[in-house]
Amino acid sequence: MEFRISDERHAIRHKLMSTYDIILRNAYLMARDQVVDIAIDDGVIAEIDDAVERTADREIQVGGDLVGPGFVDSHMHIDKSFAACGRRHPKGNDSAFDFREIMPREEEYFAEMTVDEITENALKDIEMAVAAGTTYIRTHVAVNHETFGLQNVEAVTRARDVAANLVDIQIVPAARHIPSEESKQILHDAIELASGSESPEPALVGGSDPAGANKDIERTLKAWFDVATKQDVGLDVHIQDGGTLGGYTLDRLHEYTEANGYEDRVTASHCYCLSHLPNHHLDRLIDQFTESDMNIVTCYQSTRPTMPVRKLLESNVTLAHGTDNDRDFVFPHGNADSLEGALIESNKLHGDRTFVEDYRWFDSNEGLDQLWEMITEQGARALGIEDRYGVSEGNPADLVVFDEPSPQWAIIAQATRRFVLKNGAVVAEDGELLPEYSVSE
Template sequence: MHSSPSSPVVLTNVTLPDGRRADVSLRDGHIAAVHERVTPGDAPTETTGSVGDDRIELAGALLLPAFVDGHCHLDKTFLGVPWQPHMVGSTIRDRVTAELDTRRRLTTPVTERALELVHRMVEHGTGHARSHVDIDPQSRLANLHALLEVRENVRDLITLQIVAFPQSGVVAAPGVPDLLDAALREGADLVGGLDPHGFDGDVEGQLDVVFGLAERHGVGVDIHLHDPGEVGAAQLRAIAARTRALGMGGRVTVSHAYCLGDVEDATFARTAKELAGAEVSILTNGPAGPIPPVLRLREAGVRIFAGSDNIRDAWWPYGTGDMLERATIIGLRSDLMTDDELHTAASLVTTEAAAALGLDRYGLRPGSRADLVAVAAGSVAEAVAAHPRRLLVTHAGRVVATDNCPVPDLPAPQPGVQRAW
């Protein structure tokens, strides 16, 4: 059974994030109804769907809105090519140089490698992703054009935002401001930045370019910031000030922000207050070393969400594209242990990430987009802790993956089966 947005589907006997059992009707790419079951064994009622609707029995599996990968690099991945040994660099600049050398040797096109990664992400339940794409004097707009092609090819599987990312710097590399401008004209959704102090050595100069382009094109901003300590925190405050001045609250993200995990309490409090007041979001992938403190930032009113970052590329030999695994990693790194804290970990790859990316109609309410994932767990906390199988993935109401296998025909449910997983 291959479903489509015009083919109504009822997902029967699912567990909602709040623990209720329900039947969920999908129609025209959206959730049409959520009908609670009084007891788990209740049969679907006459108000759940219509005669002729396809029904998929999920036997109590947890249903979540599709995962959101708030930060990846589709153009960088080595998936689809033979294993590439990791090349260690002592500085960001050294690693940029090493990456350029490695990628020049690759013969597999960006489109093929990116598609390999996208399909893995979809199979793991990701329905939305924000990918940065390198814009530099060497590749110019070639990688952007590749990702624009990929985005069109996978639009029925996943929605992609593209950030024009100056991996070689903004003011330190000749011609990059003009290339970023061209990238935004040709289809990039946001403008990026990279370590205004540590890489460019000119905080105000880089922010002038990045926020100037954002204002000119009416797009959001997503800046990589690896600089540690007070140097990094000062840049966060400068970004917050620019955001407030331009009225861009809710449209600016700082990715990584390691400094938030290694500054003094007074500096953290001051910086978090300014980030919250400007509505600047923080992205983390839960890396080794200092990590933005999830609970402290939330308590301070700062939105924090998650992304994969690098997946099997020149920067990082690890990565699967599985955002539920990413929630687990961040939970472990952040000592999130109680059920409420595990819910927080899950929110980093669902509701918080969706809000940071500005996604419309995200969630499990009637009227929400039917971008969903069913996992073999009985609760959100168990899903984060247990790394369960993905049983079903839908995008705009269409089944796009089942049980980590790409779009097979779904077997008819077996009579009497109460827990298929």
């Protein structure tokens, strides 16, 4: 009843005053060469036109700069955020990365942390990402039946709910040594915990390397799909093994995807092996990715310079991007900023003019456009939100106003995020979260 009254009131207000909530005037969209006005009402993009006639409660003069959709950060680990932050120098950062040291260090760290502390760090991480223009996040979260249990999922689920008016978050619980029954059980519990009745999105099954981490490709894949099919949720798994071992794992992942009718529900993160494989193997994998609509995610922190990013995109494989950055023990640097990630990718993917025919292609306007797609539309496809994503009438008004006129200039000049809007509300200005939207202490 209450809903109906407020609905009517809203209609009357419009009839009498004909005002929108917000109008962004004279904005360039990525795909148009004339500026437009974008009207926002009730959290939604209500009208896009050369010149919107009505007025608005708040009019923002974009002045010939770009308005883009909020960034999609397709790969974070916000349960680990700020784990590397010491007071003066980054802690646990005195020597170069050693995977054997990272794992015990993480377990020690999580054993000492409380749910409240992890939640607080996750919220700070979310604030950093939103201020940089991110409005959608997929985050992996560690679970461990032997040590810290479900505490990280509890913390990240809480952070997601507290920050619900800033960002949409998909949670991917990941258990190590998944073939064991205890591990499968805790993964079930984690998915149920993170997919509570209030949550907008069900959680997904996560995990790492069937061969390298779990030492049993078939049993690991079987366990992942057992949990995923029982819960009827998708998968997003780390495939980090290199060379033909990684390639073989992706072959098998494809087979399991097809056998379970899981087309378009599986994401393989990192896939370093794609930068090692000979063309005949790579081409076969690309055909398989297309057949099973498998999504690939790469992260600027760890993308190999020979990752076939252009080839994957030109083959219509969904290739999204994550910052993977939470200032943790694995990646202590960076700002959870997708635009920063795109610039670093364009440098990493330069190639070599002696050997590679697309040398510096990612510096070109077309190449920069592709990187932009990876942090926006491709991310929306990987997260399965493409039907409500983008600067189009009827979509949620999740928008970023830049101080540069195009995606190319936004990446090159690391444009200021003048305004970040989530569901039609301005939540950040000039790279800073507005104090009234602060969620951390």
